[in-house]
Amino acid sequence: MRVVRYIGKRMLFIGPQLFGIILVSFFLVKLIPGDPAVMMLGPLATEATLTELRNEMGLNLSLVEQFYIYIKNLVLHGDLGRSWQTTRPVTEDLFLRMPATLELITLGLILGLLIGVPLGVGAAYLKRGILAKFSDYYGLLAGALPDFWLALVLIFFFYTILGWVPPPLGRLDFFTIAPPTVTGALLIDSLLDGNWAALGSAAGHLILPVVTLGLISGGPILKMTQSTMDRMLESDYSRYEEMCGLPKSIIIRHALRNSLPSVVTIVSVLYGFLIGGAVLVEIVFSWGGAGQYAVQGVLNADINPVLGFVFFAAVLSLIIYLIVDLIYFAIDPRVRG
Amino acid sequence: MSNISAGHHPRTTSERVQAFLRALRYLLDVLRARPLFAVGYGIVVGVVVLAIFAPLIAPYPPETANPVDFLQPPSWRHLLGTDATGMDIFTRIIYAPRIDLTIAIAGTAISAIVGSLIGATVGYYQEVGGVPSFFSGFVMRSADVLQAFPVFVFAIALVAIFGQSLQSIIAAIAFLNIPIYLRLMRSQVMSIRRMRFVEASYVAGTPDRYIILRHVIPNSMAPVLAQLSVNIGWSVLLTAGLSFVGAGVVAPTPEWGSMIAMGFQNIITGQWWPSVFPGIALAVTVFGFALVGASIEVLADPARRRAMAGTMRQRRTKEA
Numbered sequence: 064m065r066v067v068r069y070i071g072k073r074m075l076f077i078g079p080q081l082f083g084i085i086l087v088s089f090f091l092v093k094l095i096p097g098d099p100a101v102m103m104l105g106p107l108a109t110e111a112t113l114t115e116l117r118n119e120m121g122l123n124l125s126l127v128e129q130f131y132i133y134i135k136n137l138v139l140h141g142d143l144g145r146s147w148q149t150t151r152p153v154t155e156d157l158f159l160r161m162p163a164t165l166e167l168i169t170l171g172l173i174l175g176l177l178i179g180v181p182l183g184v185g186a187a188y189l190k191r192g193i194l195a196k197f198s199d200y201y202g203l204l205a206g207a208l209p210d211f212w213l214a215l216v217l218i219f220f221f222y223t224i225l226g227w228v229p230p231p232l233g234r235l236d237f238f239t240i241a242p243p244t245v246t247g248a249l250l251i252d253s254l255l256d257g258n259w260a261a262l263g264s265a266a267g268h269l270i271l272p273v274v275t276l277g278l279i280s281g282g283p284i285l286k287m288t289q290s291t292m293d294r295m296l297e298s299d300y301s302r303y304e305e306m307c308g309l310p311k312s313i314i315i316r317h318a319l320r321n322s323l324p325s326v327v328t329i330v331s332v333l334y335g336f337l338i339g340g341a342v343l344v345e346i347v348f349s350w351g352g353a354g355q356y357a358v359q360g361v362l363n364a365d366i367n368p369v370l371g372f373v374f375f376a377a378v379l380s381l382i383i384y385l386i387v388d389l390i391y392f393a394i395d396p397r398v399r400g
Numbered sequence: 401m402s403n404i405s406a407g408h409h410p411r412t413t414s415e416r417v418q419a420f421l422r423a424l425r426y427l428l429d430v431l432r433a434r435p436l437f438a439v440g441y442g443i444v445v446g447v448v449v450l451a452i453f454a455p456l457i458a459p460y461p462p463e464t465a466n467p468v469d470f471l472q473p474p475s476w477r478h479l480l481g482t483d484a485t486g487m488d489i490f491t492r493i494i495y496a497p498r499i500d501l502t503i504a505i506a507g508t509a510i511s512a513i514v515g516s517l518i519g520a521t522v523g524y525y526q527e528v529g530g531v532p533s534f535f536s537g538f539v540m541r542s543a544d545v546l547q548a549f550p551v552f553v554f555a556i557a558l559v560a561i562f563g564q565s566l567q568s569i570i571a572a573i574a575f576l577n578i579p580i581y582l583r584l585m586r587s588q589v590m591s592i593r594r595m596r597f598v599e600a601s602y603v604a605g606t607p608d609r610y611i612i613l614r615h616v617i618p619n620s621m622a623p624v625l626a627q628l629s630v631n632i633g634w635s636v637l638l639t640a641g642l643s644f645v646g647a648g649v650v651a652p653t654p655e656w657g658s659m660i661a662m663g664f665q666n667i668i669t670g671q672w673w674p675s676v677f678p679g680i681a682l683a684v685t686v687f688g689f690a691l692v693g694a695s696i697e698v699l700a701d702p703a704r705r706r707a708m709a710g711t712m713r714q715r716r717t718k719e720a
Binding site for chain 1: 436541544545546548549550551552553554556557560561563633637640641644645646647657660663664667668669670672675676679682683684686687690691694
């Protein structure tokens with residue numbers, strides 16, 4: 064019952080929060096210089112056709128009126144406007160691109176967890192060992208490496224020199240037939256379709272960007288695991304277990320179970336950050352993800368994709384934080400108490 | 401070293417010198433206990449020195465293309481090779497921190513000052529009640545909204561709005577970082593405000609402004625300083641990222657991110673040096689600032705500082 068009440072309370076805030084985010088981003092993005100009408104029709108368009116297009120797009124209205132129309136379309140029709148670059152509705156574009164980004168960062172974070180958690184646990188348990196030293200360096204280094212540069216170096220070794228992976232040009236080989244879109248995540252879709260060629264190609268293209276994000280996000284996950292495990296292993300219950308002579312594996316397992324909430328927290332923060340933050344890696348691999356779509360929008364005064372992306376990213380972050388709260392309920396009896 | 405009663409009994413010069421020497425000794429002790437920190441200071445000082453003396457050290461002009469010498473691998477003539485336009489990479493790498501560090505330090509400094517001042521005020525008035533509390537709550541909710549934006553897209557949008565120049569990149573970085581210092585300072589101030597000496601000062605009739613500036617802020621500076629160094633490194637990364645997508649520093653100007661971007665196409669055909677070397681310089685610099693930040697964290701925490709200094713002194717007496 065507490066869960067329901069808790070989530071209900073959270074839901075109350077979601078509306079105002081989203082409204083605030085759209086409000087600020089709308090007026091902010093409108094400040095970006097550049098006339099979409101000129102951009103669409105090119106430099107040779109006559110003033111008359113420009114004016115006509117501006118009227119059609121509602122650019123002759125005041126900003127407040129434009130905002131009202133934007134919100135109305137969003138609430139009533141789920142319409143986020145059109146991108147003049149792709150000439151398609153932003154909602155459709157984002158439903159196409161967001162899964163590409165989500166597939167990438169989900170796998171990246173899973174790899175980050177596989178790297179960070181074992182190293183963090185090991186470093187916390189064997190404080191003076193080589194592992195602890197290595198973890199120290201790794202944590203600092205992962206925070207210092209530019210992800211787009213790491214991606215380039217990986218491409219150089221594994222594509223240019225060794226030729227183990229496909230060229231960094233998108234999510235599938237040029238001649239591979241894509242599976243029909245169900246979830247938008249290529250691995251899942253090609254499995255559902257039984258399309259093994261697409262599955263192999265998608266997996267091959269995912270390797271390097273996932274490794275890049277995994278290596279970088281492994282750093283903060285490692286640091287968080289290590290510091291929380293440290294605290295847990297120092298705590299009274301761990302000492303008591305140790306005094307009772309319980310085997311190491313049980314002591315570690317109990318401490319880890321109590322450290323999980325902070326690991327979940329750092330993963331959720333990273334997830335929210337990477338929705339937009341993976342854009343540099345997306346660009347290096349021509350991924351065609353949502354972040355890349357938004358950046359193209361800013362650079363070309365195409366504001367609807369930018370606003371749509373900010374909206375999608377905000378909704379996704381809120382969903383993630385909600386899931387995290389549910390996970391807390393599941394794994395931490397103190398929250399349920 | 402900040403002193404609680406700094407405003408009330410002025411210290412003599414010799415006392416100040418002694419306090420300074422004591423602080424220096426702590427620093428040396430900590431550096432000896434954690435040599436990695438010393439590496440961090442070495443990197444930061446090294447990068448700054450290289451940037452200042454770049455015109456004297458660099459063998460070539462940093463922005464002059466030389467089409468005859470394009471994409472030369474590293475050799476004695478071009479230590480780190482040349483890029484696709486024939487510019488010397490070593491030269492450009494040591495010129496780059498002039499831009500990167502200027503942007504990062506200026507942006508971070510502005511955000512630290514503005515963020516700390518707002519954060520201190522908000523934290524001080526948060527629990528007073530009435531209009532000040534309401535206003536504090538409003539500021540915090542605004543910070544929430546600002547931090548809900550996807551950082552990178554927000555940064556590019558800001559640069560697009562202000563126009564592509566050094567100043568607007570600095571402004572964007574300052575703007576993005578303000579909420580960090582706002583939160584940090586606010587939580588610090590809220591705990592310090594409850595301390596006896598602040599209450600005593602309030603009871604004695606000291607004006608609020610004076611209490612905030614002379615008592616509260618100096619005593620809550622330590623975590624801000626630690627954050628500052630880490631943040632400079634992070635801002636260098638952000639600047640490079642902006643330049644990499646073409647929304648930051650523009651091409652011939654030597655900057656690590658745009659240099660990596662320029663070498664992007666070459667790395668696929670096997671010429672790794674135009675991208676790899678600037679990336680290493682960038683990573684090493686950020687690494688250095690992160691280490692300095694970590695050392696400030698230790699120095700600012702009296703318990704850890706004493707523990708570290710203590711073990712060093714023990715070791716010294718044992719050796720003697």
